[in-house]
Each structure stands twice: as C-alpha cells, then as structure tokens.
Amino acid sequence: MSERRRPATRTDHENFCITEGWAERKRATGKRGTHHVNYEFALPDGRILYTRISHPVDRTGHGPSIWSHILRDQLAVTAEEFWACVEDKVLPDRQELQVPAETIPVGIVRVLIVEAHVPEAQVQAMTKAEAIQRLAEFYTTGR
Known part of the structure; x- marks a missing residue:
C-alpha cells in the first residue's frame, strides 16, 4: 500500500525534470515561452518525452486528474519513482534498449x-x- 503524500507542486515537477536531466525546450527564437516552461527527455528506446509546467513555477499544486496524466503520459514514471527522484535524487530506472545480438533477416x-x-x-x-x-x-x- 502506498504511503499518503502531499500533492505534487509545479516546483516538484520542475525539480524532477532538472534532477533527471531533462532539456528545457525553447521557442524557435531561442526564448522561453511566456505561459509554460517546456522540457524534453530522450529515452533509450528512441521515444522523446515532453512535459510543460505552467507559469509561475511555484508551489501551486496540480489536480489529481491532471497529475495522473502528467505522471503516466508526460513523465512516464510511477508516483513512487517521481517522489524518489524529487526527494532522494534517485533517478527512474529507464531500461536501456536491448538489441538482439543477432537477428534473422x-x-x-x-x-x-x-x-x-x-x-x-x-x-x-x-x-x-x-x-x-x-x-x-x-x-x-x-x-
């Protein structure tokens, strides 16, 4: 059974991205967006994850519905992995892509x-x- 935690804030969201090494995405002009801070992260399997944090990045919390979407679809982690990264600096286990040594054409x-x-x-x-x-x-x- 998972322990009860406080709701995640925008600051927690950004700390996760910074700790795991996500790259901040800027507009084509090289400037930050005015409404969101956008991050991207390349996974070993070739997918690229994108997440955005609304301005201001502060202690404002996310609602439960949007937060479950952010964890599942944008960050691709469980709540436990998220909190371990934010609180203990433990990076999520993003498995390296296992390529078979020899494939049949x-x-x-x-x-x-x-x-x-x-x-x-x-x-x-x-x-x-x-x-x-x-x-x-x-x-x-x-x-």
Missing part, C-alpha cells in the same frame, strides 16, 4: 514461414545460422 523469416511452411514459433526460436541452414535445405530439397 526479414526475407529469410518470410521464406521460412510462407514458402517452407515452418511454424512461426519455430523460426523465432532459431539462431541466424540455423535459419540460414534451414533456408538452404529448403532451396536444395524443396522441403
């Missing part, structure tokens, strides 16, 4: 599944070398 996958009628699950379990071997077998024997 899509053309080989297509031929094995569509033409050689190898079940998709079996193809997914193959290494690249096994897939190439199976493709060579299909081309030489027709099976």
